Amino acid sequence: MEKLSTQPYKGTRDFYPREMVLRNWFFGKIRKTLEDAAFDEYAGPMLESLELYAAKSGEEIANEQTYHFTDRGDRHLAIRPEMTPTVARMVSNKIGELNFPLKWFSMPNCYRYERPQRGRLREFWQVNVDIFGCDTYEADLEAITSAIRILRAFGADETMFRVHINNRRFFNDVIATIAGEGEERARKVSKIVDKKNKIPRENYEKEMGELGITAEQIAKIDSLYGMSVADACALCPESRGAQELASLFDMLTKMGLDRYCTFDFGIVRGLDYYTGTVFEVFDLAPENNRAMFGGGRYDNLVGLFVKNQISGVGYGLGDVTLENFLTIHHLIPDLYTGGTKVLVTVFDDVPYEHTACLVESLRDAGIASTLYIGKKKFGKQLDWGVKQGFSHVVIIGGSEYEAGEAKVKNLISREEQSVKIDELIAFFA
Amino acid sequence: MEKLSTQPYKGTRDFYPREMVLRNWFFGKIRKTLEDAAFDEYAGPMLESLELYAAKSGEEIANEQTYHFTDRGDRHLAIRPEMTPTVARMVSNKIGELNFPLKWFSMPNCYRYERPQRGRLREFWQVNVDIFGCDTYEADLEAITSAIRILRAFGADETMFRVHINNRRFFNDVIATIAGEGEERARKVSKIVDKKNKIPRENYEKEMGELGITAEQIAKIDSLYGMSVADACALCPESRGAQELASLFDMLTKMGLDRYCTFDFGIVRGLDYYTGTVFEVFDLAPENNRAMFGGGRYDNLVGLFVKNQISGVGYGLGDVTLENFLTIHHLIPDLYTGGTKVLVTVFDDVPYEHTACLVESLRDAGIASTLYIGKKKFGKQLDWGVKQGFSHVVIIGGSEYEAGEAKVKNLISREEQSVKIDELIAFFA
Numbered sequence: 001m002e003k004l005s006t007q008p009y010k011g012t013r014d015f016y017p018r019e020m021v022l023r024n025w026f027f028g029k030i031r032k033t034l035e036d037a038a039f040d041e042y043a044g045p046m047l048e049s050l051e052l053y054a055a056k057s058g059e060e061i062a063n064e065q066t067y068h069f070t071d072r073g074d075r076h077l078a079i080r081p082e083m084t085p086t087v088a089r090m091v092s093n094k095i096g097e098l099n100f101p102l103k104w105f106s107m108p109n110c111y112r113y114e115r116p117q118r119g120r121l122r123e124f125w126q127v128n129v130d131i132f133g134c135d136t137y138e139a140d141l142e143a144i145t146s147a148i149r150i151l152r153a154f155g156a157d158e159t160m161f162r163v164h165i166n167n168r169r170f171f172n173d174v175i176a177t178i179a180g181e182g183e184e185r186a187r188k189v190s191k192i193v194d195k196k197n198k199i200p201r202e203n204y205e206k207e208m209g210e211l212g213i214t215a216e217q218i219a220k221i222d223s224l225y226g227m228s229v230a231d232a233c234a235l236c237p238e239s240r241g242a243q244e245l246a247s248l249f250d251m252l253t254k255m256g257l258d259r260y261c262t263f264d265f266g267i268v269r270g271l272d273y274y275t276g277t278v279f280e281v282f283d284l285a286p287e288n289n290r291a292m293f294g295g296g297r298y299d300n301l302v303g304l305f306v307k308n309q310i311s312g313v314g315y316g317l318g319d320v321t322l323e324n325f326l327t328i329h330h331l332i333p334d335l336y337t338g339g340t341k342v343l344v345t346v347f348d349d350v351p352y353e354h355t356a357c358l359v360e361s362l363r364d365a366g367i368a369s370t371l372y373i374g375k376k377k378f379g380k381q382l383d384w385g386v387k388q389g390f391s392h393v394v395i396i397g398g399s400e401y402e403a404g405e406a407k408v409k410n411l412i413s414r415e416e417q418s419v420k421i422d423e424l425i426a427f428f429a
Numbered sequence: 430m431e432k433l434s435t436q437p438y439k440g441t442r443d444f445y446p447r448e449m450v451l452r453n454w455f456f457g458k459i460r461k462t463l464e465d466a467a468f469d470e471y472a473g474p475m476l477e478s479l480e481l482y483a484a485k486s487g488e489e490i491a492n493e494q495t496y497h498f499t500d501r502g503d504r505h506l507a508i509r510p511e512m513t514p515t516v517a518r519m520v521s522n523k524i525g526e527l528n529f530p531l532k533w534f535s536m537p538n539c540y541r542y543e544r545p546q547r548g549r550l551r552e553f554w555q556v557n558v559d560i561f562g563c564d565t566y567e568a569d570l571e572a573i574t575s576a577i578r579i580l581r582a583f584g585a586d587e588t589m590f591r592v593h594i595n596n597r598r599f600f601n602d603v604i605a606t607i608a609g610e611g612e613e614r615a616r617k618v619s620k621i622v623d624k625k626n627k628i629p630r631e632n633y634e635k636e637m638g639e640l641g642i643t644a645e646q647i648a649k650i651d652s653l654y655g656m657s658v659a660d661a662c663a664l665c666p667e668s669r670g671a672q673e674l675a676s677l678f679d680m681l682t683k684m685g686l687d688r689y690c691t692f693d694f695g696i697v698r699g700l701d702y703y704t705g706t707v708f709e710v711f712d713l714a715p716e717n718n719r720a721m722f723g724g725g726r727y728d729n730l731v732g733l734f735v736k737n738q739i740s741g742v743g744y745g746l747g748d749v750t751l752e753n754f755l756t757i758h759h760l761i762p763d764l765y766t767g768g769t770k771v772l773v774t775v776f777d778d779v780p781y782e783h784t785a786c787l788v789e790s791l792r793d794a795g796i797a798s799t800l801y802i803g804k805k806k807f808g809k810q811l812d813w814g815v816k817q818g819f820s821h822v823v824i825i826g827g828s829e830y831e832a833g834e835a836k837v838k839n840l841i842s843r844e845e846q847s848v849k850i851d852e853l854i855a856f857f858a
Contacts, residue, residue: 004480006522006734009506012474014519017533020470024460031453036792038770038799038817041449045441045552046475046538047496047508051433067476067506069498071542077438077496079475079508090443093435099816101802104446109475113500123474134803138781142802149792254782255789305435341467352567353683360684363465363578370467373530373571374563387528388467 011114011122021335026319027107030127033153037146039103039129044086046109050078052085055304067111079111082316083128085304091132092305100133100310103142119320127322130314132301137244140277140297141251143313147281147295148260150317155331161292164264165248165279168296169241170233171268174224177236179217189213190268193221197266224265232263244276267294275299277313285328292325293317337412340428342369342392343385345378349398358396358406358421365425386411394424440543440551450764455748456536459556462582466575468532468558473515475538479507481514484733496540508540511745512557514733520561521734529562529739532571548749556751559743561730566673569706569726570680572742576710576724577689579746584760590721593693594677594708597725598670599662600697603653606665608646618642619697622650626695653694661692673705696723704728706742714757721754722746766841769857771798771821772814774807778827787825787835787850794854815840823853 008014015023031041053062062068068078080086083106091098106128114120129146131139144163151161171193172186179189192207208218224232229249233242245263252258269278280294295315302310326332342362344355355371362369372381378395385393395407406424409416419427437443444452460470482491491497497507509515512535520527535557543549558575560568573592580590600622601615608618621636628636637647653661658678662671674692681687698707709723724744731739755761771791773784784800791798801810807824814822824836835853838845848856 003735004484004518004733005478006518008474008518009476009478009504010502012476014474014522015472016519016523017469017471020472023472024470036795036797038772038797038819040446040817041453042446043444043449043452045437045443047438047441047540047552049434049438055433067498067500069496071496073439075438089433089435089437090445093443094445099813101813103799103802111476123476131802136803138800138804139802141785142800145789251782251785254780255786304433306432343467351683353680356570356680357684360574366465368465368467370532371567371571373532373560373568374565375567384528384530388469390467 009122011116013121013123018336022323022332023319025335026323027125029153030107030150033150034105034129034146037103037142037149039105039146042087042090042104042106043108044080044083044090044106046080047077048080048086048089050076052089052304053078053081056085065112065114067113080108081110081112083108083110083126084301084316087128087130088301089305091310092302092308095302095306095308095310101139102130102132104132105129119318119324121320125319127317127319128314129295129317130312132310132312135276135297135299135311137247137251137277139313140244141248143295143315144248144252144261144277144279145255145257147279147293147315147317148257151281151325154326156325156329158259160284160329161260161325162282162284163261163279164267164282164291165245165261165277166264166267167241167245167277168268168274169276170236170239170245171241171265173236173239173241174232175221178220179211179213185211187272193266194268221265227263227265229263232265241276248277269294269296273298275311279315283325283328285325288324288328292321336389337391340367340392341388341390342367342394342428343381343388343390344369344371344394344396345381345385346372346375347378347397348375350396350401354401355396358394358424362425362428365429367425367428392428396421438551440545442550442552447765451752451761452748454764455752456554458582459536459579462579463534463558463575466532466571466578468534468575471516471519471533471535472537473509473512473519473535475509476506477509477515477518479505481518481733482507482510485514494541494543496542509537510539510541512537512539512555513730513745516557516559517730518734520739521731521737524731524735524737524739530568531559531561533561534558548747548753550749554748556746556748557743558724558746559741561739561741564705564726564728564740566676566680566706568742569673570677572724572744573677573681573690573706573708574684574686576708576722576744576746577686580710580754583755585754585758587688589713589758590689590754591711591713592690592708593696593711593720594674594690594706595693595696596670596674596706597697597703598705599665599668599674600670600694602665602668602670603661604650607649608640608642614640616701622695623697650694656692656694658692661694670705677706698723698725702727704740708744712754712757714754717753717757721750765818766820769796769821770817770819771796771823771857772810772817772819773798773800773823773825774810774814775801775804776807776826777804779825779830783830784825787823787853791854791857794858796854796857821857825850 050068066078066081070076109125111123175186175189196204233246236242252261267278267280274296276297278296280291283292297313299311301312344359359369359371393409404421405418408419479497495507495510499505538554540552604615604618625633662675665671681690696707696709703725705726707725709720712721726742728740730741773788788798788800822838833850834847837848
């Protein structure tokens with residue numbers, strides 16, 4: 001019979017124990033950071049009705065980007081490409097019982113049908129952090145603060161990342177001030193600004209010109225990029241967006257978080273979905289200087305499901321992106337060694353139950369430990385333990401057994417000593 | 430526009446924060462127990478080639494029980510219904526590098542296309558524990574011991590569960606001894622024994638008769654059910670299966686684990702897949718007296734992928750089953766309260782940065798805490814904190830701010846006291 005391929009499906013990953021230690025460290029730190037900031041974790045099913053994504057992003061995008069299929073009950077299902085529709089559904093489903101404002105997070109695996117490339121895989125995990133049910137800047141501040149805390153928890157500092165912040169309401173108002181009224185026009189300008197750095201300057205000017213923006217107005221808009229928040233906000237002081245931006249930066253400064261943050265008029269986030277504060281977190285490493293993740297405020301989270309209006313602010317952070325960032329900045333420690341992990345070797349001339357019971361008592365005391373499983377010579381057992389990253393080997397041969405002792409070998413320092421069997425737990429504890 | 434349904438897809442679950450606390454407690458305990466026993470965690474992709482399941486279980490079962498579909502590259506994919514094919518593929522892929530014996534575990538979500546019913550959902554999590562690359566009874570002992578440790582970690586004792594153990598090799602040999610040689614015949618007998626408790630006695634006898642088993646032979650087989658391991662093994666002392674069974678029970682007894690275990694000739698595990706030790710863990714609760722999960726030894730893990738032979742022993746434990754068990758035996762504690770979690774309320778007459786910086790410093794010290802996010806009256810803020818399960822509320826109004834103090838209210842004991850701002854961290858730590 002022909003043998004099957006041993007490769008994982010394109011764009012997905014196998015996590016062998018070494019990679020899994022990294023994942024658990026990674027998600028453990030994020031969970032602890034968010035729990036310390038009193039965010040509550042939630043989770044939802046990996047399959048949802050396809051219409052959830054079609055209603056949010058349009059039928060075409062939903063069909064193209066998701067894995068979808070029809071079940072035998074003729075339900076059209078999708079493997080989630082993102083978490084927002086699920087959380088919107090969940091919030092809608094218990095809208096009368098939930099204790100708003102909600103500070104929620106989740107760490108789902110998601111699937112997107114795309115060509116695998118650096119930073120993008122078909123299966124990825126995405127940390128989702130959101131605050132629902134508070135529409136003032138304090139929630140924006142808390143969301144941004146939590147993103148900074150996550151990166152700081154990994155040891156990142158202000159030389160490594162920067163949060164670029166803008167406000168969509170401010171953007172619309174300042175464009176109106178400079179180039180005349182019109183929400184639809186501001187929206188079109190935002191699309192051009194969004195791609196400014198990706199297109200030649202002359203195309204940028206041409207597209208702006210097509211919207212009736214004069215060269216003088218373009219120059220004014222250009223000047224916003226280098227401006228301080230205060231100067232920018234002074235251009236339209238009555239704007240709610242300007243006030244939100246000013247309050248947010250005032251507080252970031254007073255909290256000493258301004259060293260991680262910068263005002264950036266170029267951040268608009270493509271999606272029309274965003275309505276207020278928007279932000280993107282940039283990697284400052286020269287070789288990876290780009291937006292890693294971002295988020296912002298949206299005003300109509302639950303509109304697809306219920307009549308209520310609930311606004312939210314949040315962001316999504318992918319595992320592949322974060323791992324790249326940590327790797328580039330050398331923020332991943334040696335996770336495989338460290339901590340006590342004890343291998344007890346076995347010998348034919350010592351009753352198996354003697355060593356087996358010893359291991360059980362070590363485990364009862366919370367000391368990670370195992371017998372060598374199987375019948376191999378001592379050298380092979382020791383090799384196995386070294387390769388597995390054990391910190392200690394406990395050797396109880398015939399003579400140690402007779403004496404009620406064990407030889408304990410530290411595999412890192414290579415020291416060896418004799419310890420009484422009934423003192424072993426205390427030795428390792 | 431018509432609103433979308435807020436219900437999760439049939440047979441799947443939403444995990445709101447309260448349920449998520451339970452899940453994290455649950456998986457955290459299992460992970461800690463297995464890590465203490467020096468098992469390594471791994472994970473794999475949720476999508477695999479459909480042929481992995483078709484090759485293991487047959488095309489028909491794979492098509493019926495899995496969610497499967499074809500991607501645009503014409504690959505026929507399935508959402509994993511179980512983890513074994515994935516781990517077999519992973520082991521095969523690095524067979525030359527891996528450090529055998531492997532002690533591995535995983536906690537994947539899996540999907541099965543079935544009618545949702547008590548204990549069975551379409552989306553479930555399954556803890557998979559396996560030892561690969563050791564074919565002697567010591568690995569069987571370690572696998573069974575780990576299952577007992579998991580249940581004990583939740584506070585379960587010998588009045589609540591029992592591990593029923595048999596051996597397929599022994600089974601075949603003892604059937605041959607009683608009723609004559611023939612592996613194919615023993616296999617057919619095992620199928621009838623497997624369903625003995627589910628069919629009327631007369632059908633059982635009829636089916637056995639059709640295999641040429643006489644009434645006298647049936648009586649001999651019947652007598653095996655009440656027999657001690659020693660008496661049963663004495664029927665075919667030369668059998669490798671009998672020796673494995675004897676060694677296993679000898680060691681379970683010497684380790685004091687026999688109070689959790691029993692020999693049960695009726696355990697054969699339907700699948701032909703199993704070759705040696707087999708076991709099932711029963712709930713002893715009268716209202717739920719049934720097998721919760723099981724496993725055993727299989728000899729050809731990697732055969733679909735590579736020429737090597739690797740044997741393994743392991744089991745899979747579903748989250749729904751385990752949660753039912755813990756609920757029935759009242760082993761789920763109050764997880765939502767307990768631990769320090771601090772709400773700092775906000776007032777208009779106190780600078781926001783004063784309270785915001787205080788919260789940041791509490792979080793830096795690892796104390797779970799938050800400001801109230803938004804502008805509400807004190808009473809509303811307090812209500813929110815109580816509903817969220819906070820342990821303490823820190824109140825800094827205008828007068829406390831002036832005095833450099835905070836009022837701290839314990840929401841459980843209802844005690845209230847004044848604490849200097851710069852002593853707050855020490856107060857909670």
